[in-house]
Amino acid sequence: MTTIRDVAKKAGVSVATVSRFLNSTGYVSQEAAEAVSAAVAELKYELNPVARSLNTKKSNLIGLILPDITNPFFPELARAVEDIALTYGYTVILCNSDEKPEKEKNYIETLKKKYIAGFIVTSNQSDAPHYANANLPIVALDRIINEKIPTISSNxxxxxxxxxxxxxxxxxxxxxxxxxxxxxxxxxxxxxxxxxxxxxxxxxxxxxxxxxxxxxxxxxxxxxxxxxxxxxxxxxxxxxxxxxxxxxxxxxxxxxxxxxxxxxxxxxxxxxxxxxxxxxxxxDVYKMGAIATRVLIKRIENQEIDHQFYEVPVKLVLRGTTRSGIE
Amino acid sequence: MTTIRDVAKKAGVSVATVSRFLNSTGYVSQEAAEAVSAAVAELKYELNPVARSLNTKKSNLIGLILPDITNPFFPELARAVEDIALTYGYTVILCNSDEKPEKEKNYIETLKKKYIAGFIVTSNQSDAPHYANANLPIVALDRIINEKIPTISSNxxxxxxxxxxxxxxxxxxxxxxxxxxxxxxxxxxxxxxxxxxxxxxxxxxxxxxxxxxxxxxxxxxxxxxxxxxxxxxxxxxxxxxxxxxxxxxxxxxxxxxxxxxxxxxxxxxxxxxxxxxxxxxxxDVYKMGAIATRVLIKRIENQEIDHQFYEVPVKLVLRGTTRSGIE
DNA sequence: CTGAAAGCGCTTACAG
DNA sequence: CTGAAAGCGCTTACAG
Structure with missing residues (x-):
């Protein structure tokens, strides 16, 4: 495995400079940047996310807490979350809660230890202190948890x-x-x-x-x-x-x-x-999931979000259980 | 956050001893064990999995790669995997591959960096070198990938x-x-x-x-x-x-x-x-998922597995699209 | 049976 | 603009 040390050595700079370059944080001279960039390419270096997490106390993991993936409403939601998360470089952890506060709490605790970046939650626990106190970016889906947590829902x-x-x-x-x-x-x-x-x-x-x-x-x-x-x-x-x-x-x-x-x-x-x-x-379940994920990622990355409440339009789909003509 | 240092100090031993006790690896005297145990309880200490991962190059993450969670076959599978994984202290990451080798490969690479413990895979790539070469415990579901990878399938x-x-x-x-x-x-x-x-x-x-x-x-x-x-x-x-x-x-x-x-x-x-x-x-989709997860965890934990191939029985469910009497 | 020390691979003040 | 060094919280030979 090639590490940041190898890159530093090859580029003739310190690891601090490599780290600054990689994270675009702090100043790096043009010259140094080029050397590092070349070394990274040559060595096919890829940053170790675990080591980074240990320092930053953050990861690119997103927890998706839902009652039961087996309920036909949720697979599409999960799909949307995963698709969008992938786009932004996040990975999603699936958590079936069965609506049990115990299980929800448990997931929150164990995933916090992994420095999870945030949660997307579908829950009935209308007053869920474990969410309010999680001290982490959270977005609620379909069901409002409390006024501090952004919520995405159908109209x-x-x-x-x-x-x-x-x-x-x-x-x-x-x-x-x-x-x-x-x-x-x-x-x-x-x-x-x-x-x-x-x-x-x-x-x-x-x-x-x-x-x-x-x-x-x-x-x-x-x-x-x-x-x-x-x-x-x-x-x-x-x-x-x-x-x-x-x-x-x-x-x-x-x-x-x-x-x-x-x-x-x-x-x-x-x-x-x-x-x-x-x-x-x-x-539009997919859209709900997509918006939820985007909002969550904005929160994670400390960007402003537009609203606290997003309402996704629904539409009537006419098929055979209703008559065709309007009377 | 309380660390292993705090525990060591409180128990009056070194961090090495605490670590040994926690992992039940190496010798720890009765006396030391009790002191550590008490300190852990008192401080409500919980091990930091990220720090551990960085050392051991292992995590308790399992990757579940499937074509599309939206396909009605998979939610129940995912549910089973998650249930069993939870039982053994593992967490599952959901990966929709759309049957694309590119996406599969991508997941394997990015999750390997996170020291993922293993994968459960449903794929059509009958000859998938990215799996064979992954150098990680893998279990195949429903579809045989190759003879080295244990497979669970219906009869x-x-x-x-x-x-x-x-x-x-x-x-x-x-x-x-x-x-x-x-x-x-x-x-x-x-x-x-x-x-x-x-x-x-x-x-x-x-x-x-x-x-x-x-x-x-x-x-x-x-x-x-x-x-x-x-x-x-x-x-x-x-x-x-x-x-x-x-x-x-x-x-x-x-x-x-x-x-x-x-x-x-x-x-x-x-x-x-x-x-x-x-x-x-x-x-019995749930059962397939459950077996797959147990087999994978055995592989991860270096235990012997009974077979390379598990066949789960199917059964005929008679409902209205067939006549009741046998002629 | 135990502890000091090095190391996992990164980030981040801090001094220069 | 840059590097030396400490630190994130653990594990693991190694010496005793």
Whole structure:
């Protein structure tokens, strides 16, 4: 392994000068710069990041803490984070928290010892002291942790409004809203968006809490559809729940979209594979991850960030679970 | 930050003794051990992994190189790797390669500088010198890289045989096999399993190459179904392709499973969400990831490993795209 | 069984 | 503008 000493020797300067040149910190004469540059090229020298970390107490590691990579929302997020991180020379460490504060805390502690540069976090711990006290650059994704931590999120409220209108515009008069878990910020924003929109018009509606889980959603919807045969539209707060709703309709022999129209939320790949294809409010998950990463890196590198709160637009994707014509 | 010096001072011994105690290497008297142990507890001392790495040229980082975490096969794999790694005190770095040797090579190089402990790799580069020459513990997943690298894989051939028989047993006489990409080991093993099984019986069959991609599969199947209306069974080498087939059937108005039965391969969550639910040959992806991680860690820690090749059993999951009774 | 000392490969005041 | 030297926090022969 060739070290900074070898370079210094070859270039006829001290290691201090080489270090200054490499980090573009402090003055280096033109002459010295050229000599060092040549030596680096000739020896194919590459700086040892571990040795550097030990000195600077910083690394180019980014921690990505999310509940569970297995949840279809997160792979694309992880992909975006990794892509952008790579661009800036950072490396990402994957941390599945299962939403457990213990696991989150644990990761923060062990990675701090590795001089991790910062964290991107998706968590429900609305008041999470381990983040607030981490004393490290952190960016929150999808869910606000506290006002000091920059947050990137979809425009959930507007999205919910869009989805609701899609159903109303297509003639639905009795809408079932599948509300997500009540301790989830985005789910609550969607709920608000639905409520504001539905209450402005003359339509009946039901709201039911429903986890973002396929089989559970299916059961809940099946029961609702049995008890309330007048329901002619379902707006689910997630695509997985919407898939459950679609399955329930199929089992009960209710024609979609003729008798019942369904709209989901998320825009995951699953949607197009269903039959009929799922109309949904699509989030730009990749973009969320990309922005989060850029903001985090700015924080790490002590650059100014534009906002404390970034809202990424959503868009309605029309497919087969809604009728084509607007009435 | 409390260092090994502080501990040594408090315990009244040298840092060398503390280090020996901490690493259980070399002799430490009972007396010294107790003093150090007490000092560690009192000071809440925790070893600095970066400083250690610089000396030992090892870390507890594991690199997970996979084509794309966005592909539904990989999240569960990543989850398993992370879970097991955590158990043994390792941390995992996520690397999306897009199957590009350049990116793979790049990751290997930059992570080697960080003294990465080893890699778990899923790659199609059947002859990948950058792995063979990495001079690091590596375990291959799903796809054999070379005979020196331990490999974990599903029993693809037997799985394909299972899937084929499922169709045959339920009366299919004209089977379409959607073969995966020809440069993919697992896809080829599945092809072999299909061929061996189908050729033992009196049945017609077609084989068509088909990427593991929803829309492409749908188109290919639609065409085949048009050209060969006698097809009464489809065996797809992946669930995503099977989903495409199911969609194609729906568009053509072919009743599944009455007129056409479909079997997939993978066992991803998508399968149960489709209507009808997808019968599939399920891989135990989590188990594959878990075994791969354990084998890698054994290699890293210089323990003997039992085999060079681990084959994880698959199982047939029967759902709605096949008929219930065996004829 | 133990400690002094060198070393891992860098960075960073500081003096010149 | 530059170099000698100390230091980051550990590990590891080596001598005793």
């Amino acid at each position: 959930n409220k507007e999205g919910a409004s869009l989805g609701t209108k899609a159903l109303l515009d297509r003639g639905c008069k009795n809408i079932l809203f599948l509300r997500g878990p009540e301790d989830l910020n985005p789910a609550n924003d969607r709920y608000e968006g639905f409520m504001e929109t539905i209450q402005q018009v003359d339509a009946n509606y039901h709201v039911v809490s429903c986890p973002f889980h396929f089989a559970d959603s299916q059961k809940i919807v099946e029961q609702m559809l049995r008890d309330h045969p007048e329901i002619d539209g379902i707006f689910a707060s997630s695509d997985v729940s919407a898939a459950g709703a679609l399955k329930a309709a199929a089992l009960l022999g209710i024609a979609v979209p003729e008798k019942l129209q369904i709209v989901g939320f998320d825009g995951v790949a699953l949607g197009e594979m269903l039959t009929p294809g799922l109309t949904t409010v699509a989030q | 693809n051939k037997e799985g394909a045989s299972l899937g084929t028989k499922a169709l045959l047993d339920r009366g299919c006489k004209n089977i379409l096999f959607l073969r995966g990409p020809e440069d993919l080991n697992p896809a080829n093993d599945r092809y072999e399993g299909f061929m061996e099984t189908i050729q033992q019986v009196d049945a017609n069959y077609h084989v068509v190459s088909c990427p593991f991609h929803f829309a492409d599969s749908q188109k290919i199947v639609e065409q085949m179904l048009r050209d060969h209306p006698e097809i009464d069974g489809i065996f797809a080498s992946s669930d995503v392709s099977a989903a495409g087939a199911l969609k194609a059937a729906a568009l053509l108005g072919i009743a599944v499973p009455e007129k056409l039965q479909i079997v997939g391969f993978d066992g991803v969550a998508l399968g149960e969400m489709l209507t009808p639910g997808l019968t599939t040959v399920a891989q």
